Every structure is written in C-alpha cells, then in structure tokens.
Amino acid sequence: MDKVKRCASEQGVVIFSKSSCCLCYTVTILFRDLGVQPRVYEIDRDPECREIEKALVRLGCNAPVPAVFIGGQLVGSTNEVMSLHLSGSLIPMIRPYQAQSSAI
Numbered sequence: 001m002d003k004v005k006r007c008a009s010e011q012g013v014v015i016f017s018k019s020s021c022c023l024c025y026t027v028t029i030l031f032r033d034l035g036v037q038p039r040v041y042e043i044d045r046d047p048e049c050r051e052i053e054k055a056l057v058r059l060g061c062n063a064p065v066p067a068v069f070i071g072g073q074l075v076g077s078t079n080e081v082m083s084l085h086l087s088g089s090l091i092p093m094i095r096p097y098q099a100q101s102s103a104i
Contacts (some may be wrong), residue, residue, distance in 0.1 A: 001055040003048065009072035013038040014066040014099030016056060019045065023078045030085065035098040038068075052079040070094060 008014045013031055017024035031038045032041045038054050043052045043065065053064035058075050061067045068075045075081060084090040 001058065004052055004055040004059065005072075007039075007041055008069035008074070011039040012036070013094060014069040015040045016043055016052065016065055016069075018043060019039065021065055027061060027066045027068060027078055027081055030081070031094070034091065034094060036094050070097070075085050 004016070007016075013036050015024065015028055015031070015038045017040050019029065024040075028038060028040055043049045046052060056064045056067045058068075061074065061077055062079070063077045066077055066081075068077070068081050075084065075093075081090065084093065
C-alpha cells in the first residue's frame with residue numbers, strides 16, 4: 001500500500017491502469033483532452049501487480065483500474081471520474097494541474 005500512496009502523490013493527476021483496459025485508455029484521454037498530462041502507471045507491467053490491485057481496492061476503489069488520484073487523493077474509477085466531469089466538478093479539481101502540464 002505504501003507504493004501506491006507514494007506513486008499517487010508523485011504528480012498532480014495519477015492513473016493506475018492496465019495496458020489492455022479500454023476504460024483506462026478512455027479516462028487517460030479525457031484528462032489529456034482537458035489539458036492535463038497524467039502520470040499513468042501500467043500496473044500489469046509491474047511484478048507487484050496483484051499487490052497493487054489489492055491495495056487500490058483496500059483504499060476504496062470499486063474496480064482496481066482505472067484508479068484516479070488527484071492531488072494525492074483517490075477520486076475513484078471511471079464512474080466517479082465521469083460523474084464529476086458531467087456535473088462540472090472535475091475541472092476545478094484539475095485546474096492547478098492544467099497550468100503545470102501546459103508548461104511541459
């Protein structure tokens with residue numbers, strides 16, 4: 001769980017993903033379209049994949065991937081991210097990270 005928390009706080013927007021997951025890809029593209037370059041951890045390429053999945057579920061993610069963290073805090077998976085976006089609540093959350101990514 002320490003690895004997940006450490007990785008989740010390394011950058012403003014962090015997505016734990018699997019390379020074959022279409023929902024992970026969709027969430028990543030959403031953030032990029034909104035001007036944020038998230039840090040994407042492909043957990044299926046990590047030898048500790050199973051432990052990371054378990055840690056994400058213990059932290060409160062309904063599905064292990066995609067697991068989205070903003071500002072080091074778990075936002076959730078696809079449903080939570082899309083609900084925030086449709087309600088207009090996602091943009092204020094990511095605004096500080098849009099400025100960072102445009103300077104990159």
